[in-house]
Structure formats: structure tokens, C-alpha cells
Amino acid sequence: MSFQVKDVLKIISNYFSIFSTSNIKKVLFPSTTSGVIWQYFAGSLAWLAVVGMAAMNLRTYLTYPSNSPEVGVTYYAFLTLHGWSAMLGLVPFAAISVIAYSMYKDGMSIRRTKLMSGMFWLANAGLIFALLGGPDMGWYMYPPLAVEDNSNFHAFLNYHGALMGIAYLALAISSLAQTIATVNLVSDAYATKPKGQKLGIFSAYGVAFAVIIALTLPALTAAELWYTLNILAGVPINTLLWLVLFWFYGHPVVYYVPFPLFGALYYFVPKFSGRPLFSEKWARWNIYLLAIGSMLIWVHHLQTFPIPVPVRLWINLSTLVLASGSGLTVLNLGLTVLTSKGYNYKDPVGMATLMALIGFILGGVQAVPLPMFPINPIVHNTYYVVGHFHLVIWTLILMGFTAVFLDVLRTVRPGFDYSKSATRLINAGILVWTIPFVIVGYLMSMEGYMGMLRRVIAYPTTFYPYNLSISLLAEIGIAGIVMAIGSALVEFLTYSPSTTVSVSSGTSTPSVSLATQQNMKGEFFDNLKLKLNNNVYGKTSDLRRLK
Amino acid sequence: MADFKEKIAHHAELAWFIVMLVMVAVFFSWSVIEVTNGSSTSIRYGLPLFSGLPAQAQQAVLTFEKSPPANRTSEVVDGILVVNMTAMQNGTFSDVFHPNVIVAQPGEPITIILNSPQVITGFFIRLPDGVVNVNAVPNEPSYVYFVAPNQPGNYTWREPELAGYDFSYMTGTLEVV
Numbered sequence: 001m002s003f004q005v006k007d008v009l010k011i012i013s014n015y016f017s018i019f020s021t022s023n024i025k026k027v028l029f030p031s032t033t034s035g036v037i038w039q040y041f042a043g044s045l046a047w048l049a050v051v052g053m054a055a056m057n058l059r060t061y062l063t064y065p066s067n068s069p070e071v072g073v074t075y076y077a078f079l080t081l082h083g084w085s086a087m088l089g090l091v092p093f094a095a096i097s098v099i100a101y102s103m104y105k106d107g108m109s110i111r112r113t114k115l116m117s118g119m120f121w122l123a124n125a126g127l128i129f130a131l132l133g134g135p136d137m138g139w140y141m142y143p144p145l146a147v148e149d150n151s152n153f154h155a156f157l158n159y160h161g162a163l164m165g166i167a168y169l170a171l172a173i174s175s176l177a178q179t180i181a182t183v184n185l186v187s188d189a190y191a192t193k194p195k196g197q198k199l200g201i202f203s204a205y206g207v208a209f210a211v212i213i214a215l216t217l218p219a220l221t222a223a224e225l226w227y228t229l230n231i232l233a234g235v236p237i238n239t240l241l242w243l244v245l246f247w248f249y250g251h252p253v254v255y256y257v258p259f260p261l262f263g264a265l266y267y268f269v270p271k272f273s274g275r276p277l278f279s280e281k282w283a284r285w286n287i288y289l290l291a292i293g294s295m296l297i298w299v300h301h302l303q304t305f306p307i308p309v310p311v312r313l314w315i316n317l318s319t320l321v322l323a324s325g326s327g328l329t330v331l332n333l334g335l336t337v338l339t340s341k342g343y344n345y346k347d348p349v350g351m352a353t354l355m356a357l358i359g360f361i362l363g364g365v366q367a368v369p370l371p372m373f374p375i376n377p378i379v380h381n382t383y384y385v386v387g388h389f390h391l392v393i394w395t396l397i398l399m400g401f402t403a404v405f406l407d408v409l410r411t412v413r414p415g416f417d418y419s420k421s422a423t424r425l426i427n428a429g430i431l432v433w434t435i436p437f438v439i440v441g442y443l444m445s446m447e448g449y450m451g452m453l454r455r456v457i458a459y460p461t462t463f464y465p466y467n468l469s470i471s472l473l474a475e476i477g478i479a480g481i482v483m484a485i486g487s488a489l490v491e492f493l494t495y496s497p498s499t500t501v502s503v504s505s506g507t508s509t510p511s512v513s514l515a516t517q518q519n520m521k522g523e524f525f526d527n528l529k530l531k532l533n534n535n536v537y538g539k540t541s542d543l544r545r546l547k
Numbered sequence: 548m549a550d551f552k553e554k555i556a557h558h559a560e561l562a563w564f565i566v567m568l569v570m571v572a573v574f575f576s577w578s579v580i581e582v583t584n585g586s587s588t589s590i591r592y593g594l595p596l597f598s599g600l601p602a603q604a605q606q607a608v609l610t611f612e613k614s615p616p617a618n619r620t621s622e623v624v625d626g627i628l629v630v631n632m633t634a635m636q637n638g639t640f641s642d643v644f645h646p647n648v649i650v651a652q653p654g655e656p657i658t659i660i661l662n663s664p665q666v667i668t669g670f671f672i673r674l675p676d677g678v679v680n681v682n683a684v685p686n687e688p689s690y691v692y693f694v695a696p697n698q699p700g701n702y703t704w705r706e707p708e709l710a711g712y713d714f715s716y717m718t719g720t721l722e723v724v
Contacts, residue, residue, distance in 0.1 A: 072712025138709045144685060145666040145710065152636050153666065153711050239667065239684040278559075304669065304682045306595045306689050316578050320571040324564065331563045372574060374581055377680040381671065381707040451673045453707050456715040 029117045033100065033109040034412050036116045040097035041405060043120060045485070047089035048398075052478060054082035059471040065464050067457040075457050076136040077157055083139025086393075087253060088127050088171065092178040093120075094397070095213060095256040098404050099185055102206030102263055105411065106199060108192040112184055119177040119184075126174030130167040133159035138455065140250060143237045147230050165231030172224035175217055182213040201283055205263025208287045212294060213256055219249035243302060251298035254389065258360075259290055261400035262329055265353060268403060269333050272350035273340035278332050286328050293322035303376040312373050319371035323364075330361055348418055348426040348488070349410075352403035355434045359395015362438055363388060366445055384448030391441025394477075395434060402430065402484060409492045422491040429484030436477035440470050595661075595681040595689035603627060604658045604692045611660075620646050627656045628695075634661070634668040634683065636711055643668075643706065647719035651695040659691035666711065672704035672721065682708055699723045 017023075030036055057078045061067055067075070100110060110116055134157030137146040146155045149164060159167050189207045193199065199207065223246045229235035270277045277283060296318040299311055334357070337343050344350045366388035369375045379385060406426070410416055418426060447466040452459055459467070597605060607624035611631070616622040621630045633645045651657055661670055663683035670689075671680045675696050683689040696702065706717035 067715075069713045069716060072715075076709070076712060136712075142667050142709075148666065240687065243684075282564075302682075304595060304680050305684065306682075306687055309596070309598065313575075313579060317571070317575045320574055324567040324571055327567050328564055331559070335559060372578060374578065378678045380680050381669065381682075451671075451678075453671065453705060453715075455709045458715040 028121070029114055031113050033104050033113070036110050036113050037097055037100045037104060037408065038412075039117055039120055040093050040100060041408065043124065044090055044094040044097055044401070047085050047093060050085040051082055051090055054078045054085065056474065056478065058082060059474050061457060062467045063471045065459050065461050065467070071457050073136070073157070076138065076455075077134050079455065080135045080138055081131060084127065084131060084135065087139050088174065089124075091253060091256050092123070092175075092213070092217070094401055095209070095260060096178070096181055096185065098257065098260045098264065098401065099182070099206035099210045101404060101408055102200075102203040102260060103185065103189050103192075105267075106203035107194050107197075108189050108203065110185070111188050111191060115184055116181055119181040123174045123177040123181070126170040126172075126177065129170040130174070133157070133163065133167045135167070140246060141227075143227070143239050143242050147227055147237070162232060165228045168224045168227040168231065172221045172228060175221045175224065179214055179217045179221065182210045182217070185210045186214060200267070201277070201280060202263040202267040204284060205266065205287060206260045208291050209256065209259040212252060212259070212291050216249045216252040216295060219245055220253075223249070240305070240307070243305065244299065247298040247301045248295070251301060252294045254392075255290070255294045257397045257401065258392070259294070261356065261396060261404070262290070264400060264404050264407075265329075265333055265357060268349060268353040268407070269336050269357065272344040272347060272353060273336050274342070274344070275336065275340045278335040278339065282328060283332055286325050286332075289325035289328075290322065293318060293325055297322055297371070300371050300376070303373050304380045316371050316373060323368060323371070326360075326364055330357070330364070333357055334361075346423070346427070348423055348430070348484075349403050349406045351427045351430050352399045352406060352484075355430055356396050356400035356403060359399060359434060359438060360392060363391035363395060363441060366391065366441070379448055381454055382448035383444045383452045383454055386454050387441045387444025387446075387448055390444065391438065394437040394441065398481065399430065399434060402481070405485065406488055409488055413492070413495065416492065416495050418488065418491055422487050425487040426484045429480045429482070429487060431480070433477050433480030433484060436473040436480070440473045440477070443470050443473075595683070595691065597690050600658060600690050600692050604656065604690075608658055608660060608690070621649070627658055630657065630659045632659050632661050632670075634663045634665075634706065634710075634717070636665060636713070636717075643713075643717040644704075644719040648722060649719070650722045650724060653695060653697045653699055653723055655695045657691075657693055657695055661689045661691060663689075667708050668710045668714075668717075669707040670704055671707035672702060674702060679704075680707060695721065695723050 026035070027039075030039055058075065061071060061075055100116075103109070135141070135155060136157060137155045141155075145153055147164070148155055149160050154160070156164055156167060186207060189199075189203065189210070198204075223242060226235070226237060226242060226245075230237050266277055266280075266283050297315055299307060300315040300319050303312065303315075337354075337357075343354065345354050366384070370379070370385070370388070406418075410418075443466050447463050448454070450462070452463045452466070597608070600608065603625065604627055607627040607629050610624045611622055611629040615631070619631060621628060623629070628649070628651055630646065630649055634643055635645065636643055649657065659670065661668075661681065661683040664685055667682060667684050669680070669682040670691055672678070674693070675698060676694070679691060679693050681689050681691050700723055702721040702723065704719050704721060706714050708714065710717070
């Protein structure tokens with residue numbers, strides 16, 4: 001009996017050895033490029049979970065057309081949680097993880113890993129501190145609503161007075177940390193680029209848009225600091241100027257993830273088409289068009305605001321030129337697929353890539369009329385716009401991100417691949433996610449065109465069937481992405497790189513476990529599976545063989 | 548012909564890029580013509596600028612501001628109904644728009660001077676001929692110009708911008724009689 005208790009304690013202690021100080025340090029402050037990539041991917045997924053949960057809360061309220069004004073307090077707090085988690089958390093972290101991975105894939109590395117992980121935690125801490133205040137002014141935090149704290153308006157539920165200024169300061173530090181991380185990526189790409197070689201198409205897009213992030217994200221930091229100075233030192237805010245400053249960041253931010261993902265698509269589509277990219281030359285020239293264009297069109301978010309006519313003409317032209325660049329991307333990728341002998345959509349990465357491309361086309365088409373200012377006011381501030389940008393997020397961004405994530409799992413562990421059953425589950429999950437959300441995107445745009453205003457909690461009953469359908473389809477779709485990413489993660493975490501290992505041992509600590517752990521010192525996830533499989537009363541077990 | 552098709556196939560990207568640039572040029576030119584002629588829907592329904600108003604509406608606004616009516620909210624000036632509207636919240640969502648009822652005749656031109664002294668608000672109304680949709684920022688009035696529908700009836704306008712918890716309920720009525 002005493003032997004058994006001792007044995008159990010040993011097993012438990014073995015389990016908890018995963019959480020040793022050195023292992024925790026390795027996870028919190030990784031010292032390898034792949035470790036940093038993992039860290040930012042994990043951060044992105046965590047914020048994605050928050051974004052999704054907040055969104056489903058909102059969708060639940062919207063299944064009822066006559067919510068009382070009291071609902072507004074909760075609704076707008078969740079709305080801001082949804083928006084900030086997406087735009088200030090998920091987007092920058094996902095962009096950095098994809099860019100870092102593109103560098104890794106093309107033979108570059110991150111030299112200052114401690115700096116990257118330090119910035120990761122600083123950015124998270126700032127954002128979490130601000131979110132704990134219960135902001136309820138919406139993600140683009142327009143002034144003066146976002147700095148009000150009186151009987152009519154309060155920008156934060158829990159923070160008042162100087163604390164509001166400190167919350168904006170925390171946000172400014174968060175965005176500054178993200179900027180420093182991207183500057184570091186550019187610097188490391190320059191320093192570690194293989195001599196005499198052209199950057200691969202994936203990393204060329206990744207690094208180019210790291211530069212764009214580094215150039216535009218400071219506008220957000222400045223806007224947040226302006227709020228801090230307003231609240232703490234009474235510095236006045238010019239509303240229109242603040243809006244222009246914010247959107248100088250606020251428009252390019254929607255490209256932070258998609259454009260590095262264009263690089264991923266340029267890399268994956270030829271691979272799964274079994275032929276070279278239709279035109280790599282154009283793909284590379286397109287970087288300039290997209291990078292420069294993305295910074296020139298921000299004012300189109302202010303079409304219904306009192307801005308001068310020449311500015312309107314400029315944004316109309318510049319937005320359409322940028323749209324041409326996106327069209328060129330679609331054409332290049334589309335022709336690569338169509339002129340191939342058969343696209344391998346059965347591969348999970350191939351499937352996610354294809355859904356990202358198709359979704360981008362469907363979501364992009366919705367955007368074409370938006371820069372036209374004779375048309376824009378018809379749908380500005382309605383669900384038409386919400387349908388468009390969410391459709392692009394659900395497909396290009398999330399499916400593109402999923403494709404990269406699935407490829408990361410394959411790449412960081414040589415020999416790992418998805419089993420047939422996991423492949424089926426992942427592909428099914430991708431379709432269960434994409435198909436409902438494409439319908440949701442178009443339903444939103446239809447009701448928006450008919451006059452359903454965004455962010456409302458009470459609406460004409462005409463829109464009730466639309467909102468009910470949207471909420472139900474979203475519930476179905478969410479199961480899809482959980483199924484896809486969940487299946488891939490389970491497959492990865494339960495995989496052992498050993499081929500067929502079967503060891504008999506009478507000792508309480510199987511020798512194979514120790515031997516394999518020594519071979520893979522520092523590989524946290526490798527150890528996890530081995531410990532789970534082998535430390536059962538010191539008995540033997542077969543390590544799982546997946547391939 | 549076969550040669551031409553082959554050339555197109557080989558230069559599909561360039562061809563498509565040129566097609567897109569032509570489309571951009573056409574769309575952009577259309578916008579410029581619409582704006583400069585004052586015939587675009589944005590101008591007709593009130594680009595939110597004083598300079599975006601038709602000349603007669605600009606004159607009517609100047610006359611209205613020079614000698615405001617006794618009620619200070621609305622007056623017909625040279626056949627144009629000028630409305631001086633303010634969006635103010637006082638803890639409740641009712642009566643945010645002052646005035647919150649506009650009475651107009653079918654086909655009557657209407658100009659709204661929209662003031663929003665507290666936070667960013669807006670004015671959104673769907674009419675049979677199109678949508679009027681503008682924002683107003685504090686300390687800077689926005690201007691709206693549109694023509695009342697020919698069909699008599701009540702038309703609801705809404706506040707389209709997040710301007711506090713109650714913005715879903717901030718409405719007003721255009722009564723065409």
C-alpha cells in the first residue's frame with residue numbers, strides 16, 4: 001500500500017515537473033524563433049477565443065428586436081471587449097506570428113527573442129488592464145464619447161477620473177510594445193537574411209507589412225496618448241483631427257493580417273496546385289502597390305463626416321487603386337489554381353488556403369462600391385459594412401491564419417503529419433466554419449442595405465428573421481473552427497516523433513520515457529505526451545504511432 | 548485569332564490589370580463629374596458640408612442664420628424648409644433631436660443644420676428615392692439637403708452613430724402632409 005502511495009506521488013510529481021521553473025520560463029520567455037512564433041500564435045488564439053465569446057453574447061441579444069435601454073450597458077461593454085480584443089489583441093499578435101513564421105520558413109531567425117517575448121507580455125498587460133476598466137465606447141473610441149465621465153456618458157464602467165487616463169496610457173504602452181516587436185522583426189530579417197538570396201515570396205510579404213505596421217501603429221499610440229493628456233492634463237481634443245489620426249492606423253490595421261497572409265497564399269497555392277505561381281514577378285510588384293496604397297486611403301471611413309470635397313476625391317481614387325492590387329492578387333492566385341492539373345484541397349492546409357481565397361473574393365466584392373461616395377452613404381454605419389469586413393475576417397484572415405497554423409504544426413516537428421481521420425475532421429471543420437459564415441456575411445450586408453444600423457440593440461422587426469438566422473448560423477460555424485483547430489492541436493499534442501517504440505520495464509520510471517526526453521530536451525509539448533502515456537504505475541506502454 | 552487568344556492567356560495579368568485601371572478611371576471620372584455638377588446622390592441628399600449644398604440652399608441657410616425665426620428651429624426661406632436641429636442627451640433617450648418632428652409638403656426641399664454639441668451623432672433616414680446619412684461632430688455643424696418624398700406619410704429618421712447606451716432609440720419623424 002505504502003509503495004502504491006509513493007508511486008502515485010511520484011507520478012503526480014512527474015506530471016507537475018512539466019511546470020518546473022525552467023519549463024515555465026521557457027514558455028514565458030522562449031529563446032528560440034519557433035518558441036516566439038508559438039508564443040504569438042498562442043496569444044492570437046487566446047484573444048480569438050475572447051473575441052468569439054463576446055461576439056456570441058452580442059448575437060444572443062440581437063435575437064430579440066426590442067432590447068430595453070438597460071441592456072445597453074452590458075451590450076456595449078461586450079461590444080468593446082469584442083472590438084478591442086480583435087483589433088488591439090488578435091490582429092497585431094496574429095500578424096506578428098505570421099510574419100515571424102514567414103521569416104522562419106525562409107531561413108531567417110529572431111535574434112532578440114527576450115525582447116519579443118517581453119513586448120508580448122507588455123502588450124497583453126496593457127490591453128488587459130484597459131479592458132478591466134469595462135470600456136463601453138466601441139473599438140474605434142471616438143471622441144469626445146471616449147473621454148466622457150458624467151451623468152450622461154461614461155466611457156468606462158469601472159474606471160473614472162484619472163484611472164481613465166491611465167487606462168489609455170496602458171493602451172498606448174500596449175501598442176508601442178507591438179510596434180517595437182514589428183521593428184525588431186524587420187531588423188532581424190535584415191540581419192539574418194541568407195546572403196545573396198532573394199527573400200521568398202512569403203517572407204517578402206511578411207517583412208514588407210511588418211514595415212507598414214511599424215509605420216502606422218504609432219498613430220494609434222499617439223491617439224491614445226492624446227486621450228491620456230486630455231484626461232490627466234486637460235489638453236483639448238480636436239475631434240476631426242483625432243478621427244483622421246486614428247483612421248491613419250485604423251484602416252491599415254485591417255491589412256495587418258491579410259497582407260502577410262497574401263504571402264502565405266502565394267506560397268501555399270502553388271504548392272497545392274502542383275505548379276509554380278502564375279506570375280511571381282507581379283506578386284512581388286504588387287507588394288509596393290498594396291503597401292503604399294494601404295496607407296493612403298484611411299479617410300474613406302469618414303465619408304459621412306464634414307470633410308472637404310478634394311479629400312473625398314482623393315480617397316475615392318486611392319481606394320480603387322488599392323482594390324486593383326487586391327484584384328491582381330486574386331487573379332494571380334486564381335489563375336494558378338485554374339491552370340493547374342488539380343488543386344489538392346484534401347490536404348488541410350490546402351483546404352484552409354482555398355477557403356481563404358474564395359472567401360476573400362466573396363468578401364472583397366462587397367467592398368467595391370464602398371469607396372464611391374455617391375454610394376457609400378447608402379450603407380455607411382449599417383450592417384452592410386459589418387457583413388463585408390466580417391466576411392473577410394472569417395475567411396481570408398481566420399482561414400488563412402488556420403492554414404498557416406496547420407503548417408506551423410507540421411513544420412516545427414519534422415515527421416509530423418495529420419492522420420486520415422484528423423484530416424477529415426479538420427477539413428469538415430473548415431467547411432462547417434466557412435459555409436455558414438459566408439451566408440452570414442451576405443445576410444448582414446443584405447439587411448444593412450435595407451437599413452439595419454450597426455451597433456443597435458433595438459431594431460425594426462423587418463430585420464428579425466435576418467438576425468435570428470445570422471445568430472443561428474454563427475452558432476453552427478463556431479463549432480467548425482473549434483473542430484478544425486481542436487483536431488489539429490489534439491493530433492499534434494498526442495503525436496510522438498518516435499516511430500514504433502515498445503519497451504517493457506519493471507521499474508517505476510520507464511527508461512524509454514527518460515531516453516526520449518533527453519533527446520528532446522527543451523521541447524515542452526514532446527514531453528507532455530510522453531509523460532501522459534508512460535508514467536502509469538511505472539508500467540509500459542506503446543508510444544502512439546501516427547505515421 | 549488563336550494567336551491573339553494565346554497572347555491574352557500569356558499576358559492575362561497585365562490585361563486584367565489594365566482592365567481594372569480602366570474601371571478605376573471610369574468610376575473616378577464618374578465621381579468627379581457627379582460632384583462637380585452637383586448631381587450625385589451625396590450632393591443631392593446633403594454632403595455634410597455647407598459647400599456641398601446647392602446654391603439656393605446655401606442662400607437659404609445664410610438668410611435663416613442672419614435673421615432666425617422666433618421659434619429658432621425652422622422656417623421656409625425662398626421655398627426651402629430650413630431646420631436648425633440639435634442632438635442633445637440629458638440622461639434619457641427621448642427628445643434627443645430638437646426638433647424631433649419635421650412637417651413638410653410633398654416634394655418640398657429641406658435643409659437641415661445639424662448641431663451635435665455633446666458627442667458625435669448623425670442623421671439617417673431612408674426615403675423612397677434614397678438614403679440620407681450624415682454625421683455631425685461637436686462644434687462643427689453638418690448640413691443636410693434633400694427633397695421630401697412625393698408620397699405623404701411619416702418617415703422615421705434614426706441616430707446612426709454610437710452616441711451612448713440609448714442611441715438605438717434616438718429617432719425623429721418627418722411628416723409629409
